Amino acid sequence: MENENIVTFDNVTIDYVMKKYNLRAVTDFTLNIRRGGITAFVGESGSGKTTAVSALLQAISSPGKITQGKVVFHGDEDVDVSELKGEELRRFRWEQVSMVFQASQSTLNPLMTIYDQFYETAFYHGAVASKEAFAERLDELFDMVKLDARRVLKAYPHQMSGGMKQRVMIAFALLLRPSLVILDEPTTALDVITQKYIFNQLIEINRKLNTTFLLLTHDIGIVAKAADYVAVMYAGSIMEYADVYTLFGEKLHPYTRGLINSTPSLIRDAGEIKPIPGAPPDIRSLPEGCPFHPRCEFCTERCKTQKPKLIRRGEHHWIACHLYGQDGGEHENS
Amino acid sequence: MKILEIEKLNMVFSSRGLNGTERVHVLRDIDLDIEEGEIMALVGESGCGKTTLGKIVTGLLDATSGSVRFEGNDIVRCGKKEKKEYRKSVQFIQQDSYAALNPVKTVYSSMFAPVRANNRKMPKAEIDRMIADYLEMVGLTPASLFLGKYPHQLSGGQRQRVLIARVLSLKPRLIVADEPISMIDVSLRLSILQLLSELNKKLDLTIVYITHDLSTVRYVVGEGRMAVMYLGEIVEFGKVKEVIGNPVHPYTQALISSVSIPDPVVERSKPAIQLRSMEVPDIRRRCDGCGFSDRCLYADSECSGWKLKNTNTREHAVKCKNIAAVPRYDVFGERYGKENHS
Numbered sequence: 001m002e003n004e005n006i007v008t009f010d011n012v013t014i015d016y017v018m019k020k021y022n023l024r025a026v027t028d029f030t031l032n033i034r035r036g037g038i039t040a041f042v043g044e045s046g047s048g049k050t051t052a053v054s055a056l057l058q059a060i061s062s063p064g065k066i067t068q069g070k071v072v073f074h075g076d077e078d079v080d081v082s083e084l085k086g087e088e089l090r091r092f093r094w095e096q097v098s099m100v101f102q103a104s105q106s107t108l109n110p111l112m113t114i115y116d117q118f119y120e121t122a123f124y125h126g127a128v129a130s131k132e133a134f135a136e137r138l139d140e141l142f143d144m145v146k147l148d149a150r151r152v153l154k155a156y157p158h159q160m161s162g163g164m165k166q167r168v169m170i171a172f173a174l175l176l177r178p179s180l181v182i183l184d185e186p187t188t189a190l191d192v193i194t195q196k197y198i199f200n201q202l203i204e205i206n207r208k209l210n211t212t213f214l215l216l217t218h219d220i221g222i223v224a225k226a227a228d229y230v231a232v233m234y235a236g237s238i239m240e241y242a243d244v245y246t247l248f249g250e251k252l253h254p255y256t257r258g259l260i261n262s263t264p265s266l267i268r269d270a271g272e273i274k275p276i277p278g279a280p281p282d283i284r285s286l287p288e289g290c291p292f293h294p295r296c297e298f299c300t301e302r303c304k305t306q307k308p309k310l311i312r313r314g315e316h317h318w319i320a321c322h323l324y325g326q327d328g329g330e331h332e333n334s
Numbered sequence: 335m336k337i338l339e340i341e342k343l344n345m346v347f348s349s350r351g352l353n354g355t356e357r358v359h360v361l362r363d364i365d366l367d368i369e370e371g372e373i374m375a376l377v378g379e380s381g382c383g384k385t386t387l388g389k390i391v392t393g394l395l396d397a398t399s400g401s402v403r404f405e406g407n408d409i410v411r412c413g414k415k416e417k418k419e420y421r422k423s424v425q426f427i428q429q430d431s432y433a434a435l436n437p438v439k440t441v442y443s444s445m446f447a448p449v450r451a452n453n454r455k456m457p458k459a460e461i462d463r464m465i466a467d468y469l470e471m472v473g474l475t476p477a478s479l480f481l482g483k484y485p486h487q488l489s490g491g492q493r494q495r496v497l498i499a500r501v502l503s504l505k506p507r508l509i510v511a512d513e514p515i516s517m518i519d520v521s522l523r524l525s526i527l528q529l530l531s532e533l534n535k536k537l538d539l540t541i542v543y544i545t546h547d548l549s550t551v552r553y554v555v556g557e558g559r560m561a562v563m564y565l566g567e568i569v570e571f572g573k574v575k576e577v578i579g580n581p582v583h584p585y586t587q588a589l590i591s592s593v594s595i596p597d598p599v600v601e602r603s604k605p606a607i608q609l610r611s612m613e614v615p616d617i618r619r620r621c622d623g624c625g626f627s628d629r630c631l632y633a634d635s636e637c638s639g640w641k642l643k644n645t646n647t648r649e650h651a652v653k654c655k656n657i658a659a660v661p662r663y664d665v666f667g668e669r670y671g672k673e674n675h676s
Contacts, residue, residue, distance in 0.1 A: 007547040097488070121616055191546070191614060192589060193589060193592045193609070193612065193614075194612055194613075194614075197612045217522075220520075221593070221594025221596050221601070224595060225601050248597055248598050262520070262523075263520070263596040264527075264547075264550045265549050265595055265596050266548060266549050266590070270553050275521065275522065275528070280489070280519050280522070
């Protein structure tokens with residue numbers, strides 16, 4: 001039977017080891033990413049979402065490294081990603097897992113036409129059977145992102161708008177039919193209308209191809225729009241993981257609640273919106289215990305000393321908070 | 335009372351290149367009145383001219399034609415003394431707080447310079463006290479903790495507060511805040527918006543809030559008014575409640591339907607608005623008629639040549655020839671104005 005998960009993060013800790021201090025970007029990260037659908041990692045800047053996902057591509061920037069745990073990719077067989085080397089790693093990237101980078105408009109080569117860039121990648125991954133078959137594949141891809149292939153393929157990056165380049169990058173990520181596509185803030189710096197349009201296409205593509213999408217974002221509105229499952233991250237740790245309706249419906253974890261309640265919305269009155277007190281954490285000097293405790297209104301003595309573990313609450317619902325511990329008193333959520 | 339009146343304002347940028355002079359018409363016949371003590375929002379996507387308009391209002395740019403009157407005085411043709419007074423009374427808050435503060439100056443010296451320049455006779459002790467007062471007014475308490483810090487030692491939210499305090503120290507009557515929260519951490523954004531609306535009430539300060547983020551408008555502006563801009567003109571204007579609850583212009587409708595609602599149930603059930611093209615056209619190739627006509631589903635052959643009429647800036651005003659053909663989009667209308675929706 002096919003594994004229902006596509007990636008397993010098993011107790012992963014990632015440190016940036018420097019002369020003066022050790023910077024822990026991701027702490028005891030344990031998560032199964034389900035096959036198919038869109039899983040979102042949501043968190044503020046510095047919450048570790050990009051670092052955690054870089055581990056999946058063995059692309060953590062130096063001097064960062066995995067100091068504990070492993071990332072397993074469940075492809076045809078289970079692969080420990082950090083053990084991949086040379087040719088294996090080269091093929092794994094983009095054939096199994098591809099990525100649409102943040103501000104990826106600038107990842108296109110300005111001196112090559114779009115066709116040449118697509119051809120080069122496909123050629124070196126042995127995905128060009130014949131010119132005709134490749135042209136057909138390109139038509140199919142550009143049709144998916146609703147771009148005119150004949151026009152776009154001849155163009156250089158500077159001849160396209162930001163929204164078009166972003167869609168080209170999405171087509172590029174899908175080129176080799178990977179089973180997992182990472183989307184790192186895929187629509188920042190785009191206008192609202194273009195943003196919405198691109199997300200509608202992404203959702204459509206996701207349903208059609210049955211590819212797994214991993215979406216990294218800080219925007220709660222986008223999570224509400226696109227995600228099926230959500231992992232809420234704070235200071236390198238997962239605070240809560242749930243399906244999107246449970247997450248927004250129950251708002252159990254104080255940080256999740258703070259994040260949702262502090263997001264301005266067209267339809268909420270000013271009185272319903274509350275900022276999270278305090279400032280985002282400095283990961284160079286994280287507090288003892290729960291990383292969120294200095295900003296949490298339900299903070300107890302236990303939160304200051306003991307870090308809560310991620311425990312299971314429902315079928316697809318995990319939470320790291322002493323309020324919902326097995327032994328601690330359960331907090332009534334009103 | 336009107337604090338600022340803008341009439342038939344046009345702005346043309348020209349740049350000399352290899353192929354002769356290129357002229358870009360970025361603002362077209364803008365009419366706008368700002369009442370004393372109100373907060374008004376100026377909303378639009380990148381390139382619509384909202385920042386240019388803000389810079390003209392603050393006197394950082396001179397308009398090509400049209401007039402801007404501040405408390406009755408034309409800001410271009412007024413005398414030296416009035417001009418100086420106007421420069422003090424109207425202040426600009428930049429989007430990028432990191433770039434707006436000198437990295438090698440402490441908060442204290444950044445604050446000190448403008449106060450000293452405008453109060454030559456004030457003793458230093460009094461200036462110091464004033465600086466501390468303003469820092470505490472914007473929530474940087476205790477001020478002594480922040481005076482010696484450099485910009486890189488502050489968070490984005492704190493830097494933005496320093497900018498606001500610096501602007502306030504000149505006792506302005508009108509502040510133009512250009513995307514003040516777009517570069518701040520999500521969880522801190524709201525507190526800056528709250529600060530702005532508090533200052534408006536406490537100091538009776540008039541604020542023009544420029545943003546691309548429609549969902550924040552209501553928290554800043556409250557019951558006030560907003561203008562929606564598209565490719566250099568104001569396409570819709572009115573009370574926030576009216577414009578968001580009952581948008582009439584096809585562009586405003588498209589914009590509002592594109593804003594994500596942080597609630598999956600609502601977000602996934604609201605109807606989408608169709609457009610003929612997703613790309614914002616190049617402002618250099620914009621037609622002289624309705625700028626939205628090439629993307630609008632309801633446009634006919636006359637729209638692109640339709641000479642826009644000046645809107646009445648008092649009520650809910652819309653610049654569209656085919657209003658009657660545009661269906662209503664009041665998805666949020668019902669929720670709007672209702673108290674305590676949850």
